[in-house]
Amino acid sequence: MQSENRFFDDLAKVANGALNNLAGFGSEIEARLRDQAEKVLARMDVVRREEFDAVKAMAAKAREQQEALEARVASLEAELAALRVDRDTR
Secondary structure, three states, X not given: OHHXXXXXHHHHHHHHHHXXXXXXXXXXXXXXXHHHHHHHXXXXXXXXXXXXXXXXXXXXXXXXXXXXXXXXXXXXXXXXXXXXXXXXXO
């Protein structure tokens, strides 16, 4: 009976060690795959998410400014047209 318990204890230790090694091996594979993916993306000249978000924010700000300027120009054109009408009616 004692030898069976020792056999199962040894078997559990071996299985536990194998699982720990597999977990470490999985982490190593993940790190190497990540490195390879970064190298491939660098060669493809792909932008990073942070850069994309920064340019997207700049574009949104530029669009807001453009819309504000368009509204201002429309307002000035309306004022100019009103002044012309007022001048022509005199």
